Amino acid sequence: MYSACSIAGSDSGGGAGIQADLKTMTLNGVFATSAITALTAQNTTGVFDIMEASPEFLTKEIDAIFTDIRPDAVKIGMVSSSALIRVISERLQFYHAEHIVVDPVMVATSGAKLINDEAIETLKEELLPIAEIITPNIPEAEILSGMPIKTADDMMTAAKKIASDYPCAVLCKGGHHVNDADDLLVQKDSVQWFKGRRIDNPNTHGTGCTLSSAIAANLAKGFSLTDSVQRAKAYISGALQAMLDLGQGSGPMNHAFDLNGEFVYNSDGKASPEFRCAGGNQ
Ligand SMILES: Nc1ncnc2c1ncn2[C@@H]1O[C@H](COP(=O)(O)OP(=O)(O)O)[C@@H](O)[C@H]1O
Numbered sequence: 383m384y385s386a387c388s389i390a391g392s393d394s395g396g397g398a399g400i401q402a403d404l405k406t407m408t409l410n411g412v413f414a415t416s417a418i419t420a421l422t423a424q425n426t427t428g429v430f431d432i433m434e435a436s437p438e439f440l441t442k443e444i445d446a447i448f449t450d451i452r453p454d455a456v457k458i459g460m461v462s463s464s465a466l467i468r469v470i471s472e473r474l475q476f477y478h479a480e481h482i483v484v485d486p487v488m489v490a491t492s493g494a495k496l497i498n499d500e501a502i503e504t505l506k507e508e509l510l511p512i513a514e515i516i517t518p519n520i521p522e523a524e525i526l527s528g529m530p531i532k533t534a535d536d537m538m539t540a541a542k543k544i545a546s547d548y549p550c551a552v553l554c555k556g557g558h559h560v561n562d563a564d565d566l567l568v569q570k571d572s573v574q575w576f577k578g579r580r581i582d583n584p585n586t587h588g589t590g591c592t593l594s595s596a597i598a599a600n601l602a603k604g605f606s607l608t609d610s611v612q613r614a615k616a617y618i619s620g621a622l623q624a625m626l627d628l629g630q631g632s633g634p635m636n637h638a639f640d641l642n643g644e645f646v647y648n649s650d651g652k653a654s655p656e657f658r659c660a661g662g663n664q
């Protein structure tokens with residue numbers, strides 16, 4: 383069976399971070415492992431505290447995973463300090479990790495800062511050069527490109543700038559646009575919009591984590607980057623459409639929705655109806 387690893391923070395509220403990643407990877411048909419960079423005391427209304435893993439401990443987590451169940455793809459989410467970013471970069475290069483998806487998590491939906499200012503520079507220096515794709519939302523793309531983004535044309539200019547500054551593809555997510563939720567993928571030789579109707583659901587906690595984990599899961603299964611983004615976009619749209627209403631703030635998505643078992647696979651990589659997820663919309 384294919385496997386993907388999430389290197390990210392834990393969200394005690396279950397909507398974002400490691401918890402979203404493990405659900406997404408599982409429902410996209412790969413085995414999920416995780417190296418936790420920080421514990422957050424968090425729910426749908428906010429982040430109340432953060433306890434970082436030590437660089438030594440994170441090293442041991444990554445070593446434990448790579449020396450036993452080698453991931454076919456890696457997703458990196460919240461990493462709050464430069465020291466932890468350096469550990470991740472060094473270990474992933476040591477193991478020649480493939481298909482690295484970087485979600486440059488900076489600020490939570492609830493407004494809490496999840497990365498130190500100086501670590502943003504380290505992320506640019508250490509993680510973007512080893513990523514196959516990075517998935518900034520609009521505020522993150524503004525920081526990485528150094529320009530404001532107000533229109534679809536701005537999105538295009540900023541994503542192209544990031545893609546020319548770093549050797550990775552860039553998926554600029556349009557969730558923060560007021561109109562449609564269209565995402566833009568810029569690769570070295572191509573530019574492609576992934577159109578998404580804006581779903582009227584205020585519960586968007588964990589959308590970025592979910593999208594990047596679904597991309598990693600599909601890369602792990604051998605899909606091309608473009609197909610992986612396409613499948614991940616379908617997954618996130620399904621999970622948002624299947625509306626959950628939990629908690630008092632911006633709640634989590636519903637991963638237990640049914641897309642006819644399309645993304646649940648057995649160990650041969652074949653669709654496996656007996657493992658179909660039949661959560662529906664409740
Ligand atoms: N209301 C919505 N309707 C449809 N898709 C959405 C909605 N909000 C976010 N998305 C999608 O969810 C994914 C994550 O986007 P975004 O919310 O911008 O990221 P982040 O969680 O990092 O802020 C993108 O594919 C985006 O288009």
Ligand SMILES: Cc1ncc(COP(=O)(O)O)c(N)n1
Nearest residue numbers: 391398399460490491587588
């Ligand atoms: C541990 C962790 N990782 C990532 C996010 C970002 O997710 P969102 O932007 O949906 O709040 C989060 N809130 N918590």
